[in-house]
Amino acid sequence: MPVPPPGARRQVLLAATFPHSVWVVWDDPRSGSQIDFASFRHAVRTAERGRFDFFLIAETLRLREHAGRLDDLEVAGRPHSPTVMSALAAVTRHIGLVPTMSSTYNEPYELARQIATLDHLSAGRAGWNIVTTADPEAGVNFRRGAHLAHADRYARAEEFVRAATALWAGGTTTPQRHRGTHIDLEGTFTLPPGPQGRPVLVQAGDSADGQAFAVRHADIVFSLHDRPAEGRRFRTAIRARARALGRDPDSLKVMPGAGFVLGDTAGDAAERSRDVALRQVTPVVALTRIGQLWGADLSGRDPDDPPPPPAGPPGSPAAAMYDRAVAEGLSIRELAIRSLLRHTFTGTPAEVAARIDENVRTGAADGYILAGHLNPVGFDEFTDRVVPHLQERGVLRTAYTEGATLRENLGLTTRRPGVAR
Amino acid sequence: MDVGTSLHLAVALDGAPGGEPPPAVPAPAAVWADRAAEAERGLLDLLTLDDAHAPPPGGGARPEAVQLAAALGALTRWIGIVPTVTPTHSEPFHLSTAVATLDFVTTGRAGCLVRAGLDRAEDGTAGRTPGSAEERLAETTEAVEVIRALWDSWDDDAEIRDTARGLFLDRTRIRPVAHRGPHLTVRGPSVTPRPPQGQPPVLAAVRDEGTRRLAVRGADLALLDAADPDDARAQAALLRAAEAAAGRPGPPLLIFADLPVALDGDPRRAAARRPAGPGAFAGTPEALAAALAHWQAAGLDGVRLLPASVDRDLPAVTRGVVPALQARGAFRRRQEAGTLRARLGLPRPAARPGR
Ligand SMILES: Cc1cc2nc3c(=O)[nH]c(=O)nc-3n(C[C@H](O)[C@H](O)[C@H](O)COP(=O)(O)O)c2cc1C
Numbered sequence: 024m025p026v027p028p029p030g031a032r033r034q035v036l037l038a039a040t041f042p043h044s045v046w047v048v049w050d051d052p053r054s055g056s057q058i059d060f061a062s063f064r065h066a067v068r069t070a071e072r073g074r075f076d077f078f079l080i081a082e083t084l085r086l087r088e089h090a091g092r093l094d095d096l097e098v099a100g101r102p103h104s105p106t107v108m109s110a111l112a113a114v115t116r117h118i119g120l121v122p123t124m125s126s127t128y129n130e131p132y133e134l135a136r137q138i139a140t141l142d143h144l145s146a147g148r149a150g151w152n153i154v155t156t157a158d159p160e161a162g163v164n165f166r167r168g169a170h171l172a173h174a175d176r177y178a179r180a181e182e183f184v185r186a187a188t189a190l191w192a193g194g195t196t197t198p199q200r201h202r203g204t205h206i207d208l209e210g211t212f213t214l215p216p217g218p219q220g221r222p223v224l225v226q227a228g229d230s231a232d233g234q235a236f237a238v239r240h241a242d243i244v245f246s247l248h249d250r251p252a253e254g255r256r257f258r259t260a261i262r263a264r265a266r267a268l269g270r271d272p273d274s275l276k277v278m279p280g281a282g283f284v285l286g287d288t289a290g291d292a293a294e295r296s297r298d299v300a301l302r303q304v305t306p307v308v309a310l311t312r313i314g315q316l317w318g319a320d321l322s323g324r325d326p327d328d329p330p331p332p333p334a335g336p337p338g339s340p341a342a343a344m345y346d347r348a349v350a351e352g353l354s355i356r357e358l359a360i361r362s363l364l365r366h367t368f369t370g371t372p373a374e375v376a377a378r379i380d381e382n383v384r385t386g387a388a389d390g391y392i393l394a395g396h397l398n399p400v401g402f403d404e405f406t407d408r409v410v411p412h413l414q415e416r417g418v419l420r421t422a423y424t425e426g427a428t429l430r431e432n433l434g435l436t437t438r439r440p441g442v443a444r
Numbered sequence: 445m446d447v448g449t450s451l452h453l454a455v456a457l458d459g460a461p462g463g464e465p466p467p468a469v470p471a472p473a474a475v476w477a478d479r480a481a482e483a484e485r486g487l488l489d490l491l492t493l494d495d496a497h498a499p500p501p502g503g504g505a506r507p508e509a510v511q512l513a514a515a516l517g518a519l520t521r522w523i524g525i526v527p528t529v530t531p532t533h534s535e536p537f538h539l540s541t542a543v544a545t546l547d548f549v550t551t552g553r554a555g556c557l558v559r560a561g562l563d564r565a566e567d568g569t570a571g572r573t574p575g576s577a578e579e580r581l582a583e584t585t586e587a588v589e590v591i592r593a594l595w596d597s598w599d600d601d602a603e604i605r606d607t608a609r610g611l612f613l614d615r616t617r618i619r620p621v622a623h624r625g626p627h628l629t630v631r632g633p634s635v636t637p638r639p640p641q642g643q644p645p646v647l648a649a650v651r652d653e654g655t656r657r658l659a660v661r662g663a664d665l666a667l668l669d670a671a672d673p674d675d676a677r678a679q680a681a682l683l684r685a686a687e688a689a690a691g692r693p694g695p696p697l698l699i700f701a702d703l704p705v706a707l708d709g710d711p712r713r714a715a716a717r718r719p720a721g722p723g724a725f726a727g728t729p730e731a732l733a734a735a736l737a738h739w740q741a742a743g744l745d746g747v748r749l750l751p752a753s754v755d756r757d758l759p760a761v762t763r764g765v766v767p768a769l770q771a772r773g774a775f776r777r778r779q780e781a782g783t784l785r786a787r788l789g790l791p792r793p794a795a796r797p798g799r
Contacts, residue, residue, distance in 0.1 A: 050607040058637050060549045093615040100637040102545040110514035110549040113473040132569035140511035143470045163631035164537040195499050209568025213499045213506035215469050307610045
């Protein structure tokens with residue numbers, strides 16, 4: 024299945040991400056633990072049953088706080104990302120395993136070893152979702168202390184990935200030495216190159232620097248652009264930039280994050296989407312989130328009232344949201360739902376499969392990184408009901424190729440050519 | 445017999461130093477499973493996984509121990525899983541969440557073996573230059589404090605899922621650790637909830653006065669290099685004196701001796717493979733079982749066996765030594781439910797704010 028035969032339908036890439044934090048509906052009777060290993064095992068096995076390409080989990084290095092207080096509204100508490108993935112390697116056979124790890128708060132030698140170990144343990148199914156950590160407060164937990172400026176985070180990521188790549192390629196025989204502004208490394212790696220040559224690199228970050236980094240190094244861009252028109256623009260631009268660097272554009276896959284809500288009819292799906300949204304954005308969540316954006320305490324207000332004007336300067340995100348609320352006559356809660364929340368795919372299983380297929384066929388994406396709104400059963404319905412439609416359309420494998428690596432499953436059959444310098 | 449008086453048995457899954465070199469390419473998880481299953485079938489208390497930020501001196505590959513431990517943890521149901529960690533070369537915050545995650549994966553069977561990275565060959569891998577040997581030991585001790593404080597930064601019941609009030613967490617039950625020490629500043633709280641054991645057991649190898657201080661201040665279990673039971677008794681006395689001098693709170697250190705072993709039904713064949721190192725034993729499984737009685741009589745809580753060849757000596761332990769110990773009434777006959785702490789006789793501590 025890795026390389027579709029000529030004339031075959033373009034394959035849809037599918038990833039599942041364990042939904043954490045903000046938009047998980049945790050008061051549902053089917054909602055389970057977000058930290059017990061059984062939850063991760065259930066989610067990854069469901070995704071493997073659905074023939075997904077990979078399973079990804081996010082990382083945060085600090086509990087969410089606002090105004091010096093811990094956020095107590097959302098699901099919190101998560102595992103060390105590579106460690107839970109190495110455990111999942113032992114209970115799966117085919118699906119790719121992609122932990123998220125910060126290039127800002129790790130060191131390349133250690134991180135490269137963790138990912139390489141995962142790659143060997145999983146017989147070539149490891150990836151790394153490279154993030155630079157946006158939270159300026161994360162530094163308080165690490166030796167570095169202070170955060171790095173945005174440009175420095177990407178400069179460090181650049182040196183970091185070069186060093187990690189060299190360690191993976193050099194194996195146990197070639198000593199490595201890297202002296203840079205951000206990375207100072209000397210040593211011989213403890214593992215030989217893994218079964219897939221280089222682990223699959225995913226990049227998540229949307230700025231110009233982030234995109235420039237992605238076209239140099241990534242195999243997959245984890246993008247935010249889930250709407251078809253926006254997705255097409257983004258994917259076209261990313262591919263053009265890759266080509267300009269001498270890369271085969273097909274070696275860089277674009278996978279937006281996406282949510283979904285299914286129903287037996289279109290009307291049923293819309294109703295369920297509305298119901299899920301109201302449970303994701305409860306009155307207290309709406310007041311808190313809009314209050315955070317406004318920089319104001321809205322806790323005494325009625326969430327069904329219109330929002331007060333924000334204090335921020337005109338042109339700020341809060342001001343733009345306020346203008347929208349006024350223009351459309353939205354309450355605080357409705358504004359929160361409309362601006363902070365998006366169920367990319369809402370419809371019957373057949374409709375959702377058709378839309379995913381069409382989006383991929385028309386170049387809006389190479390596939391999607393899906394998040395359900397329930398833990399750990401968020402993919403059960405998708406796997407049971409949407410996947411068969413995708414398979415019927417001939418755009419999703421019905422069986423994994425035995426022994427294929429993640430890189431091969433993604434259609435990235437060759438090791439990426441040397442990085443443009 | 446009363447399990448409380450039973451000897452504890454650990455095995456080093458990497459074998460004895462200077463024994464068989466590890467393979468050049470590490471095996472996938474399924475292959476490791478066989479070794480872990482063998483140790484588990486033998487009812488051993490725990491297995492340890494060696495680690496360092498440098499290739500093994502004799503050649504071969506070295507997987508990262510926590511990652512390997514997690515895979516083994518998912519493949520076993522009962523045995524304790526104890527990877528080596530190096531806080532001088534790794535961030536204590538990451539180590540704390542990694543070991544807590546391992547504890548979730550194993551539902552309470554995780555521990556960690558802390559080492560101060562004293563080997564200069566590793567220095568270039570840390571991203572900064574660690575200090576003198578003495579400073580590294582002090583930094584490791586401080587790091588263990590931080591790791592433990594992070595485990596305690598969530599109360600066990602911090603997740604309340606109060607649907608009436610829409611609150612997932614009780615934020616009064618999650619606290620920053622606000623650690624400011626000579627080597628580390630870590631604010632916390634952890635991003636990982638308190639692990640199932642609360643405090644997964646911390647092991648430390650005692651090789652000299654510096655590592656003895658580290659063990660007394662930071663560990664739950666000390667691993668000794670002892671030439672013979674008399675030497676072990678003398679070293680245990682030193683540890684007890686150091687505990688008293690330090691005013692160590694909580695339960696006294698558990699003390700294990702490290703014994704490199706080569707086992708064979710034919711003692712001459714075993715002798716031909718005799719491993720190096722203090723306390724090394726080469727002989728029949730029955731003879732080792734008999735010898736272990738002397739080590740236990742020296743006041744040890746257990747031993748960690750370091751097989752000269754894991755593939756030969758581990759089965760000899762589980763199928764030879766363990767049945768011989770059982771016949772003497774000195775070892776458990778079945779798997780007992782519970783966490784690694786419980787098996788080691790350590791109580792589960794409550795989360796201590798501001799620890
Ligand atoms: C789709 C997506 C997913 C991300 N996931 C994470 C994450 O799990 N952990 C994290 O620390 N940062 C995450 N980030 C943040 C980025 O790594 C980056 O720090 C942030 O977007 C700022 O960089 P930018 O200005 O290039 O977007 C994510 C970003 C995007 C776009």
